[in-house]
Amino acid sequence: MSRDYGVAGLVRELRATGVPVGLSEHLDATRALAETDLFDRDELRAALRTTLVKDAGHFATFDLVFDLYFTGQPVDVAEHLAELSDAELRDLLAAAVRREDDTLLRQVVGVLVGRHAGFEPGRAVAGVLYQMRTVRAIDLEQLGTALSDPSPPGPGWARRLATERVEDALQRVQDEVGAEIRRRLIEDRGADAVARTLRTPLPEDVDFLQAAQRDADALRLVIQPLARKLAARLAVTRKRAARGILDFRRTVRNALSTGGVPVEPVFRPRRPAKPRLVVLADISGSVSTFAGFALQLVHALRGEFTAVRSFVFVDGLDEVTDIFSDAGHLGAAIRSINARGCGVRYDGRSDYGHVLRTFDGSFVDSLTPRTTVLVLGDARSNYLEPRTEALAGIAARAGHVYWLNPEPMSAWDSGDSVIGRYAPHCERVVECRSLRQLRAFVESLT
Structure with missing residues (x-):
């Protein structure tokens, strides 16, 4: 490779990738070669980098192109990148x-x-x-x-x-x-x-998977009333005609007008108890923005239920109920969750099967027919065993199991998604990509 051809090819490729190289820089590089030991690769790289690159932010691109053009025949950068693995591209x-x-x-x-x-x-x-x-x-x-x-x-x-x-x-x-x-x-x-x-979508139409930080405040304003309504819909209610236990004192008092004959018994009104809620929230990187919404929802639900137990998971399961109780606000709770590495067991890659089996083995005894279990996640488990029997055990003890999936239904059961295998053990599996869809889910509960 002659020195002119090498520099010419290098300049041509740098320009093609967007690095600005003018005629003067090209001439400077050619002149610099006369003063450079062409057999010293580091010296050659330094000479060309100094004369051709004006912005330090372009050094990485220059180094890649240099390696291609001075180790044999010129190679197109895009073609070279296409040959790299995802891991190598992530490093780049x-x-x-x-x-x-x-x-x-x-x-x-x-x-x-x-x-x-x-x-x-x-x-x-x-x-x-x-x-x-x-x-x-x-x-x-x-x-x-x-x-x-x-x-x-x-x-x-x-x-x-x-x-x-x-x-x-x-x-x-x-x-x-x-x-x-x-x-x-x-x-x-x-x-x-x-x-x-x-x-630009309205706040209620913002996709949870694409929500930016600027959308967080708008989402938070809508989540609180939705949490209140969700609690009301999940509450244990009685039919209007159903009666509570006999109110003996009021019955006797009313009977005074009939000579002590209790013509009209008085019953105490039923006071439906607030339900119990268990939330399992996926906070893995693939649904990181949805995880932020999920934690907002958990935070808003705390005051609407008799008891809320909150769990986060990736490839491990951790209860974060106390973190939410002790933290003064949502931001402090999230920072504490991140600082403790909650939800991560080994490599931090989602493992729904292990998570469900852990919950079924350690926490399922706390479930009652008054408990609603809410799972928030995409059911993508990196092709690991889904352990559907664990979810079946949870469903057998709880009153309701609902699964809110932030992915579009068109993506369900594609790749490593196993949502279809979990669905038979849930009362409902719902596409929940936005507040509008969450509201529709809440409204549908009876």
Whole structure:
């Protein structure tokens, strides 16, 4: 490979990936080679990087292209990325985010969208399902681990700052996935058609799986009255004609007008007891935004039931009832749950079978016919044994079992989803992607 051909190919590919390289930078790089030991790879890399790259955020992209163009024949970057595994792409994604290399970030996201979104040309959709599939493949939990400092600083404020940085980075990746999908939708259907499907939804129509932080306050305002209504609908009620126990004192008093003959017995009104509630909430990375909603709902339900027991899970199960009771507000409870690593047993990959078996073995004796069990999750268990018999044991002891699934029904039982195997042991399995659907579920309860 001659030095002119090498630099020319390198410059051409850098420009194709979005790194701005002008004619003057190209000439500077060519002149620099005259002063460089071409057999010293590190020296060659340093010379070309110094002359061609003006933004430190583009270093990661330069290094990738350099490795391709100076180790044999030139290779297209997109083709090279397409040959990498999801894990390798996730590592590149983490590197791009850390170095703020938007070019590399777009390239990696583009490959992941093409690989996992399942894009269907011509469909009049907003791309929510495409984004959900891609984000699940990226595995935000694993990406967050890669972006986290393995030895976080000691002070509480420093830990919170580090956590917020990781959360911001993950949101940036999700935003880029959404942007890439929108670009492809526009290319397929045109801007006007896409705009009609991407109009900003009302708060009650915000998809839990796509809800951003800016939607949290709007959701919280609607959740509280819904929690109250849910408690009322689940309460043990009696028919209006049903009578309570005899009120002897009032019966005798009323009988004075008839000479002591109790013509009209008086009965005490029935006072239906508040029901008991058990909530099992999936807080894994694949449904992280839905988990935030689930914890909001649990927090709102605490004052509406005689007893609320709250559990969170990923591949392990932890009761967080005391955390919600002790925390002054929802944010403090969530921080405490994260700090304690609640719900994680081994590798932090969802294992519904183990979770249900743990609950059935350790907590099922606390269930009564007055207990309603509410499961919040997508039933995706990484192809592990679902342990449906454990859910059957829970259903046999509880009064009601409802499962709220944040995924669209079209995605149920696809891939590692086993919701169809759990459904026979639930009174109802409901698609619950928004507050509107949650309200419809509440209204349907009798």
